[in-house]
Amino acid sequence: MTESRYMTINMGPQHPATHGVLRLLLELDGEIIVKAEPHIGYLHRGIEKLSESMTYPQALTLTDRLDYTSALSNNLAYCLAVEKLLDIKIPKRAQYLRVLMAELQRISAHLLWVATHALDLGAMTLLFYAFRERETITEILELATGARLTPSFIRIGGLASDIPDTFLPRVKAFVDDFPKRVDDYETLLTENIIWKKRTTNIASMSAEECIQYGITGPVLRASGISYDVRKAYPYSSYEDFDFEIPLGIHGDVYDRYLVRLKEMRQSNRIVQQAAEKLPNGPFAAVDAPLVVPPSKESVGRDIAALIRHFKIMEEGFRPPCGEVYASIESSKGELGFYLISDGTNKPFRMRIRPPSFINLAALPKMIVGQMVADVVAAIGSIDIVLGEIDR
């Protein structure tokens, strides 16, 4: 009599270490994984379909709900795509503020990642430290945007408003303090023998394999390939800032951890430069009156401005026919928007290139042949957000 010696177990969808509603079907030979199959879609809200029934400014609010740990980055990617379609120029002040906010958001997303990833692997202490700094960032961003998680602050044509006077001093205080905090995190983990044993040579991906699977972001860079959209196709004045792209060698969980920690330091440098060099000027495009709504004061004074405001809010605007692809380096990888316009005020098709979705597709490759306890380390190291995967 031959009996199957493999055991199938179900991990998730309700499992604390799957970071959302991810379900994994694992086939085990003892403790070794022989087959893994991710099941996704539990959080599917049809964002791509919904956007086709909304005007361009309205569809912006949907992008907040993609990767909810870095909503401002999603706003930025969407706005860049629409602005490319419209072919409008954004003032320098708005570009610098966009960079500043996107980088703060990256630090905050990486902090959330390092906190939960360490918690998954049993190092609970870091959670409290990382969440303290993340809370500071959330408060700083709330000060400017008025929201903690879904700001919709970066608008087509610029920003929703200028920053308050108290914003920059708080950013500067954070930036000066933050490198010391990262040092603190490193004393907890980087040379920690337990941490190293749980992460080195786990879920390794070679550079060729990463390219084959279309992986981008810190996971790709941990394998030694220096592809970062901020350097490869600079957007929003990233070419004005001095920063490096941290690279790993082995492409394992430990290298991904190191890459993300170094990225936080680099992001901190960018925030510092953006805050120091922040030029004066308008916070939204002035030469695009059909895209950027007029200010509150002029709406109160001028009937034409009132009508224009109403038209933009009610009807939106009509970009020329055509298709564009614009992408940014979000905290997870390359986040791209492929927009097709048919000349009406609604996107004909909005395709989102979600970095987490494509990175997650490589998870079976990472964990087959590894121990079942390493699955948690592998999932954590990809840094997935299910809101973005399921859309």
Add this chain to the structure above:
Amino acid sequence: MAGNLLKETFPDAVQKIEDFRGETSVTVDAGKIREIMAFLKESEKLCYDLLLDLAGVDFNDCTPRFMIAYMLHSTKFNNKLRIKTTVAEGASLDTVSDIWLAANWMEREVFDMLGIIFNKHPNLIRILLTDDFVGHPLRKDFPVKGRDFDKPVQVCLEEEQ
């Protein structure tokens, strides 16, 4: 440059080369898609080794009805190229998931959302929606609110049965 090289290599298959906002899109014949993709990936002059995205679009009243766009990036030369091809309703397209493993899930999503069949795909099943879902939501004739939105929901309590 990539467009011209493609035109030279596949004179019959390249239908159109467009430039819009600094992006190049090349429309090619669906029948030759595998050869063209393999060429773009392997060619030393182009080396488009990273498949960034694969998007399906439904042009409801056009023939052929569907369009598939492949977003390619070359890590060696640092540039992007978009390859487009058209698929008629009921027709199918060859998979590129053996050329790029990344295409596996992307093609599954296009199948799920638009109902386009990819020949020889290793595992062409729905990915985001449930297996018993009827219809393909990103088709233009699929209502935004869902098919049965205006019909009353029938609730049948266990005691009433």
